[in-house]
Amino acid sequence: MALAIKHLVGGYSQIPVLKDISFEVQPGELVGLIGLNGAGKSTTINHIIGLLTPxxxxxxxxxxxxxxxxxxxxxxxxxxxxxxxxxxxxxxxEHLEMTMLAYGLDQTQAWKRAHELLKIFRLDNKLSWFPANFSKGMKQKVMIVCAFLTNAKLFIIDEPFLGLDPLAVHDLLALIKEVKAQGAGVLMSTHVLDTAEKACDRFVLLHSGEVQTQGTFAEIRAAYPDAGASLNDIYLALTGVTRDE
Structure with missing residues (x-):
């Protein structure tokens, strides 16, 4: 398996935010990490990337x-x-060159891949630009290009859709599909549940630092038949939120 989290307890102080959570991300699958603000999504990610110690x-x-x-x-x-x-x-x-050096990538192959990605996200004529010249969406595209330039086994993507235009969202989902086919696992945190419902293979729903439920959309819908027909309906039901709130 790409990623295995077992009985993780952790947080930012002596009082744990995460309370005994366990889930996996298998090679070749996209797992959606969903939950309300404060549910523990960012804390989970920070433990995975090493910013926090379990x-x-x-x-x-x-x-x-x-x-x-x-x-x-x-x-x-x-x-x-x-x-x-x-x-x-x-x-x-220089951001691309730094990424290549950090991951020890072959320069020839890496630049070939970089030019493909730059063209996809319409950044191929902006190699000499500094971050001050970029909009928020363009900065996000730079981060995407740097990430997918690598040969990573696990891609962790935190709220990717909020700053991207619809074409860039389509392009990002195509890249995710591409790396999945190559055997990489992808963990994506998002609140855009209609897109997640269509794109993700499985879901992990966090609530108050605990795994409320996990599985494919079909499995979750079967387990909670009265919660609603869509992922958004199930999400609201399981987190105790009504449409009037």
Missing amino acids: MKGSIELNGQTLAANPQAYKAQIAYIPETPILYEELTLK
């Missing part, structure tokens, strides 16, 4: 753990944060 439990990525082999563990991950993080003093070209 209080209890384990996180394993293709047989590697962060504690045992940090370099081998982190080399398998490509992360796209909700808010783009770029270096103001570096051009787009």
